[in-house]
Amino acid sequence: MHDSAPRGGCSKAGAGGARLLRSAMGGAILAAVMASAAAAQDRESDIRITPFQQAVAEGAAGLDALADFYRETGYAPLWTGQDENATARRVMLLNAHEIAALHGLPTDRYRPEGIRDILASAGDPRSLGEAEIALSKLFVALVRGLEGGVLTPSDVAPNMKRSVTRRSDTEILRQFSSAVPAAFLRDAAPDGQEYLRLMREKLSLEAVIAAGGWGRPVGDVKLKLGDAGDGVVRLRDRLALMGYIEAHPGARYDAALREAVLRFQSDHGLAEDGVAGPSTLGAMDVAPETRLGQVLVAMERERWLDRELGARHIWVNLTDYSARIVDDGEVTFETRAVIGKDEADRETPEFSDEMNHMVINPSWYVPRSIVVGEYLPKLKKNPNALSEFKITDRSGREVNRARGFSQYTARSFPFSMRQPPSDTNALGLVKFMFPNKYNIYLHDTPAKSLFDRNVRAFSHGCVRLAEPFEFAYALLAMQRDDPEAYFQRILRSGREARVNLDVPVPVHLVYRTAMARPEGGMAYRDDIYGRDARILEALLAAGVELPANRS
Incomplete structure (x- = not known):
């Protein structure tokens, strides 16, 4: 194209x-x-x-x-x-x-x-x-x-x-x-496939807008397999205009329509239940002008990104709550992720770096902001709180908790805190390091239930992985004949161990609310941190134009 x-x-x-x-x-x-x-x-x-x-x-x-x-x-x-x-x-x-x-x-x-x-x-x-x-x-x-x-x-x-x-x-x-x-x-x-597909989607959306949009809204209804009536007709008509199903006058919610709804839900990061409820219909009601704005922002983001991603690279899309290993353009491993909370000091930043090692059975060296912001108030009330953590002075010697901590403020607290390796360690049992000044990395977590949620923004900024062991095996497969056995042997030792990657792997933490699917079509995600809204506002202020609906 x-x-x-x-x-x-x-x-x-x-x-x-x-x-x-x-x-x-x-x-x-x-x-x-x-x-x-x-x-x-x-x-x-x-x-x-x-x-x-x-x-x-x-x-x-x-x-x-x-x-x-x-x-x-x-x-x-x-x-x-x-x-x-x-x-x-x-x-x-x-x-x-x-x-x-x-x-x-x-x-x-x-x-x-x-x-x-x-x-x-x-x-x-x-x-x-x-x-x-x-x-x-x-x-x-x-x-x-x-x-x-x-x-x-x-x-x-x-x-x-x-x-x-x-x-x-x-x-x-x-x-x-x-x-x-x-x-x-x-x-x-940019000449990458993603940019070319986004250009194609831009032209397609401009044509939709010129033709008057996606037709009548479905309305405030809830539709499922077996339902019939005018709401089903409107649902089918809208999905047909969006390219998810062939148009025909049927008024019954049949298996073909359910499959179209499932594809739409997958493309928009929704719970895939085949039911056209409030969330699904709300996503269908998003105007093509809004989707075009997302595509324009995605194109700008592609222009920002270095052209050479790496033959093998790690792609973490924050809005999609996912982490992927990509080899020669093909996704060879994918897992769900938890990212930073939607709070100014906890958002996961966007940047690129190189992963050069992993740590099995890691200790967690608690960031100063968490020590004084979250843990010090608990220690002042009860010096024996957070007993799984080691509190150490500047020389690395463990502090006698019996002396208490009530005399310290956030500014004067002189100690560090470390959580030794364990099943309950906040980093889980492995972390993946691409040393950077933002102190961001990928890691395991004991809080597995969070991966079952649709929206997964809960961390202090680092990225947690649903399948960290399998992620490690995929990385080590390039340098070990039996990566799983090698990893498990170190894990069972219980000792903290650094494992270098023979060939560092580029890591790209990105933020895409509009993504082209290689097989055709688009996927859209929510602007969880509001960054794309700010980019679009800045683009429009710089003179980028959105076409008006000419219906």
Whole structure:
């Protein structure tokens, strides 16, 4: 889809752009203006600094990347020259509005009318130089949006710790100067399958919105297998418009309709019971404009993510409460997860790192915030509380609890707390480490009942795994003939043991409320921390547009 649609779109847009260029001032007039300006510049070529060069230098002042590029090229025009390459670049830029819209980027700044005005203003060497810089600025902004997104993650929400990798503006212009214009832009955007599928869903939702949406709401009912009536007809009609079942006039809740409801529930992270109750119907009532907003945010998040995830990597999607091991694009292991509570100091952050070891029979070194915020009040009331924990001083010596703790405050409490290895240890019997400054890792837990819940945001920030032993076996299978026996032998010893991974595995903690299914269709999840709502608000403020329902 991506290879054919965007490429075809660019080709078609290129023809349209050429027509726009010819009609900007009446093609001959525009050509004459630019040729006149170029000739004037040529007449002054014996002067060390021409008006064109002066205008370019002044326009790039304070913009080191642009200044460096034009100094490197001797102030040669990239956009305003009369050669075929410059013409192709201008045509491409006249199509930038369509390219930006296709990728869910701000479009206003790239409207062809504005670009034509810039070109039309180039009536003399100095204004030609001003136009040159204006077009370079527009182009660099477009490329930066395509390859790294519109926003800076940490500016939107503090727990989005992801840093975005972008080329320098100098490198962008340097590489573009010798590239095929349309191909350069096509290659700037992510080329992963997830991004391509999200683009396809964006186009599909825009078509749904243009056609008036998903039809009548089902209403405030509860429908199940065997039911009949108008509510069933509305349910079938809506699922048909959403692509879950073939449309037909049947008014009975039959097995085919139940299967469609089950697929919808799976796609939306709902309890899969085949009953169209309040939660399921509420998810069906979410407007296509809202889903489109989720897709636009997901596309922005894909642009933030480093392109190379790793042939083998661990993918933890917080909104999906899941952790997966992915090998060469295929999920080879998957388990449910518990993530941080929806509280400012407990949300699980988003970032990428490398897992390099696991600890079997781990001790839990209690974070200072938990020691003084949760445990100290209990110790002040009863010094023998939390008896399974060791309280130690700065030298690692165990503290005599008989002296009590009532004299300490959260600020003055001088001790550390550690929970030794045991079945009741908060970390369970194994933890998986990718050392990071946020003190986040994956681990086992004795609180197994939480994995039966649909919403699983209960931890202090780390990620708990429902099947940690099996997760360990899958990781160790790359370096042990019998990973289970090896793991169990260490486990039975009861002693804390570090096991290094021979090859570190990239870990990506991500937050996706819109996910494309490889087999087709989409999956959506709730915005549990409200981060996507903040991203969408920021995107709209930056100029990204959502289409209006035109029914």
